[in-house]
Amino acid sequence: MRVAVFTGPGKPIAIECVADPQPGRDELLVKICRCGICGSDVSMTSEGPFSYPIGCRLGHEYSGEVVEVGRDVTAMKVGDRVACLPILGCGKCDGCRGGNAIFCTAIKSLSGGFGEYISVPPRAAVLLPQSLSLADGALIEPMACGLHALRMAGMRGGERILVLGAGTMALSIVYWARVLGAGKIVALSRSAHRRDIVLAMGADAVHAFDTDDPKSLAEALGGLPDIVAECIGKQGQLNNAIDHVRPQGTVIAMGMCSQGEPIVAARCTFKEVRMLFPLGYTVGEFAETANAFDSGRVRPELMVSDVIPLEDLPATLEKLRAGAKSLKIHVDPSLSGPGRG
Ligand SMILES: [Zn+2]
Ligand SMILES: [Zn+2]
Known part of the structure; x- marks a missing residue:
């Protein structure tokens, strides 16, 4: 083979x-x-x-x-x-x-x-539950990561959530934020063509990355975000997330950036920011993702852009x-x- x-x-x-x-x-x-x-x-x-x-x-x-x-x-x-x-x-x-x-x-x-x-x-x-395609099945693994991250963040429902990016990790956060009962979910993306899929996964709005002004963002969210998920993985985005999050809010690093980025501790202290670096998911969360796909309104396979x-x-x-x-x-x-x- x-x-x-x-x-x-x-x-x-x-x-x-x-x-x-x-x-x-x-x-x-x-x-x-x-x-x-x-x-x-x-x-x-x-x-x-x-x-x-x-x-x-x-x-x-x-x-x-x-x-x-x-x-x-x-x-x-x-x-x-x-x-x-x-x-x-x-x-x-x-x-x-x-x-x-x-x-x-x-x-x-x-x-x-x-x-x-x-x-x-x-x-x-x-x-795989009957309702899932094999394409859905191959999305359980990446999508389980969002569940693990939001659990780690202690999500209970009602939160304002800002997602930086519109790739797979961003979609896994948006998807689970909606399933777990987020108040408002806004994603920031440079790719206008990702808008439809981000909204389909459960976001309330997608804002353009470069042109967003913090006021319109806070308006869309109804306040400063409780949780900011960094799903881009480029240098500078962790600090961007720290800038956006509310005092005592939580930053989740999902982008797995492998380059360094200076973090000024005092700046985080003044906000009492909590920073989390989730990795993967538990075995239980993997199975839970399959069940959520089965009972949900979203067809995850919409995310598949190419089959090669x-x-x-x-x-x-x-x-x-x-x-x-x-x-x-x-x-x-x-x-x-x-x-x-
Ligand atoms: Zn992976
Ligand atoms: Zn072991």
Whole structure:
């Protein structure tokens, strides 16, 4: 089968032919149908302070269909449609017991969504509700991040929320802010064409980034924002968020900027700003996202701007590294290639 492999920072990724995975007796073999390109697939394969290990398989936002089950598997069957967790915890350490497998001391990667097949244990797979498409399924992973972030911020309902940006992380915040009962949600975006999708996800208004004046923003929100979510990830945006937030408000850094930016502590002190840096989601929040998609009025797959074959992934990543802007690109391995063999 074909799978995308990381060959080193700044280098084009490779599509390699490897042996098909053989599911163990307690594993499922999943035929991957959709896998989304994450901002980290761009930033962590580029030259920079953080990168994936060389030789690793890429793709962590994926959904697919179970095509084979090991003989000890009873929880799932052939034909089930699933979304997979991209990491697996040991289930025993402090991180795992708190539900945060991402902090597991013996973490195992289940990346490899940019490929044709993967074998995973059933506890890493969430059954897709009937109403969800496989494209929706591959959006559970990125969209669960917004739930985790707003939980971490202690959201209870009624808050005024300002979102900086209109990419996937921004949409995950807007979506969950609405589901969790925000008072007002306003997004700031440079891309006028993202307006419709941001509104569809639940924002009350979208303001232009460069021309916004704080007064019109406060008017749209009904006051200064209680929570500002920085979802751009560029130098300067953390300070921008600190500027906007109300005294004793909360800034959530979702942009995962890997460049430094000076923070003046005294300035934060004068506002008693609370700053949070959420990472991922809990296993429970992943399942909760699937259920929210099922019961919600929004079709998350509206976010998908392009669907490409696996062979186009290396060139597409190069374009994104060079600054091309896209909302959510999905890889569909069935669009090309020889398949399993
Ligand atoms: Zn990601
Ligand atoms: Zn663990």
